[in-house]
Amino acid sequence: MVEAASGELRSDSAAGRWVILTTVLGAGMAFLDGTVVNIALPRIGQDLDASFAGLSWIANGYLLTLASLILVGGAVGDRVGRRRTYLAGAVGFALASLLCALAPSVEGLVAARLLQGVGGAFLVPGSLALIQTSFHPDDRAKAIGAWAGLAGVTTAIGPFLGGWLVEVASWRWVFLLNLPLAVVVVVVGLRHLPESRDPTVVGRPDxxxxxxxxxxxxxxxxxxxxxxxxxxxxxxxxxxxxxxxxxxNAHPMMPLSVFRSRQFSGANGVTFAVYGALGAVLFLLSLVLQVALGYSPLAAGSATVPLTLVMLALSSRSGALARRIGPRIPMTVGPSVITVGLLLMLRIEVGGSYVTQVLPALLVFSAGLVTTVAPLTATVLAATDERHAGVASGINNAVSRTAGLLAVAALPLVAGFDASGSVGPAALLDGFHRAVLVGAGLTAVGAAVAALTIRADVLVIDGDGDGDQGVAVPSGAGEGEAAPEPCFHCAVSGTPPPVERPSATMAD
CATH class of the missing domain: 1.20.5 (Single alpha-helices involved in coiled-coils or other helix-helix interfaces)
Known part of the structure; x- marks a missing residue:
């Protein structure tokens, strides 16, 4: 039984806390999956005799269907109900996770990962959308902040937990971990999540x-x-x-009209560059640490925890800075600092110390990432008028997923790997260095795109809604109300935060 009407919950009420818990656990499944699977890849490759191409497909199968269908998932939620769609996504994600855990071969695991992406496409968009539509406007920013903090904890422990499970049990437990979480999400969600839909949506899903x-x-x-x-x-x-x-299409899932805004197009260009480099580097880094440098799964998982901790500690400050000075400087400096962090990864060699080689590169890389993500998210949401905030966020989400998908797919070509076989430690480390150089070039291009396209005043409110002179704040942040804090963990998981989708179309 739902305890409160949609749009009326208070963040300090019992009903409000149940909603936050349920949405955090559901989103946490997807966020954990994005961090722990990379840690498990070397063991999966050993157990299933996977080639490098097979490992790439295991990572990319999930991203392929998620990136392709995430806008459809949001649109379906608008039409048939966000709670219903969210819980169906949780069930689908859990069943696909069970198939992943039971997969007898690489091909079976890839097929199950494709199904996981389908479930995630209905699960991911609903998490913050449910908070946006469930809470009273005065409490939305506070509820989103609580959601971001708790979800950030799941992201921070993901690599460590994944490494521990792989080391003491099996890589299959990485996927089985989703099952109890899904049970809690469905049981609690049926009782405590208010239902909502958009009655103004017209037309069929695209x-x-x-x-x-x-x-x-x-x-x-x-x-x-x-x-x-x-x-x-x-x-x-x-x-x-x-x-x-x-x-x-009269009712497209990706309305091209939003790209008329130079701010929106520029911000998505930066998104593609940064998240492409992020996806490729994090995919290869876990392999390099374990295969080339001899780290255990637990040590490899722990090695990347500082990346998330920096995002957790500094994201809110980065968002506040962007609101004071505008997004252009942070979005230019941030990718530039990421470039430096990537170049520092060229120092990672066999026999080197984690403290002197790996950690400094990760800290500089994460400093650039935290400088970039908050103003990037705010610019995407401000680059179109308030009615289209959900569409803009959904497109940016799909862009980030697609960037990671294509970046990992391009690794055999970029790094010079023979994708049909396994890659030895020396070749893996050499290929990692080549990929890092390409990633550094990509983020440098992202910095240039930001410098050339992003206006310093894009976050200024003038009410004209054109997206190039500063527009209305995102939905849920009204006069005298602070805009929601940026979602720091989304950078690590590759998920810019979705917001309430006011409509699935852009009919003007």
Whole structure:
């Protein structure tokens, strides 16, 4: 039984705390999955005799369906109910996690990871959307802050927990961990989550666009991982067809009109550069630490914890700085600092000390990341008017996922790996250094894009809603109310925070 009407909950009430707990646990499953699977990859490769291409598909299978369907998941929630969609996503994610744990082969695990992405596409958009629609406007910012803090804890412990499970039990427990979390989410959610939907939404979900997105990204990903040029080109052609179809659809899942804002386009360009580098580096780093440097799974998981702790400690301050001086300087300096951190990773060698080689690079990298993420998120939400904040956030979420997907898929080509076989320690470390150089170039381009496209006053409110002179604050932050704090953990998980989707279309 739901204890309060939608939009009326208070953050300090028992009902409000139940909603925060349920949404944190659901989002935590996805965030944990994004951090612990990378730690488990070396053991998975050993047990299932996986090639480098197989490991890439294990990581990318989830991202492929999630990136392609996440906008559809949000749109379905608007139509049939956000609580219903969120809980269905939790059930689907849990069942797919069970299949992952039981997978007898690489092919079976990849298939289960694809299904996990489908469940995540309905789970991820609903978490913050439920908070936005469940809490009283006066309490939304506070509720989102509590959500971000608690979800951040799950992200911080993810690598350590994943390494511990792999070391003392099996990589299969990394996936089984989701089952009890899903049970709690469904049982508590059925009783305590208020239902909400958007009665103004018209038209059917953009299933044709979703199909083209899946096929296009699958073709491009396959072409990169397997070095199959014809299929890769075909995938790119399908992605072009997707863009054309979205321009002609009366109710597209990705309205092209939002890209008329130079701020929105520029912010998504920076997103693609930063999250592409982040996805590739974190994927390879866990392999390098264990395969090339001889770290145990637990040590490898613990090694990246400082990255999350820096985000946890400094994200709010970064957001406050962006509100004072505008986003242009942080979004230019941040990717530049990330570039320096990546270049420091060139010093990582066999026999080197974690304290002198790995840790300094991670600290500089995370400093750049925390400088970038908060103003980036705020700019994305401010670059379109308030009615389109949900659409803008959803698109940016898909861009970040797609960037990580394509970056990992391109690693055999960039790093010079033979994807059809396993990669030895020396070749892995050499390829990591090449990938780091490419990633540094990518983030340097991101810094240049921010310098050329992002206005310092884009967060200033003038009410014209054009996205280039400063627009209304995101939904839920009204006159005299602070905008929600940025979601620091989203950088580590590759998930810019979704917000309430006021409509699934952009009918003006």
């Amino acid at each position: 299933l044709a666009g979703a199909a083209l997105g899946v096929l296009g990204l699958a073709g491009a990903t396959y072409g990169l991982i397997e070095e199959n040029v014809p299929i890769g080109v075909l995938g790119l052609a399908v992605l072009v067809a997707f863009v054309v179809a979205e321009g002609r």
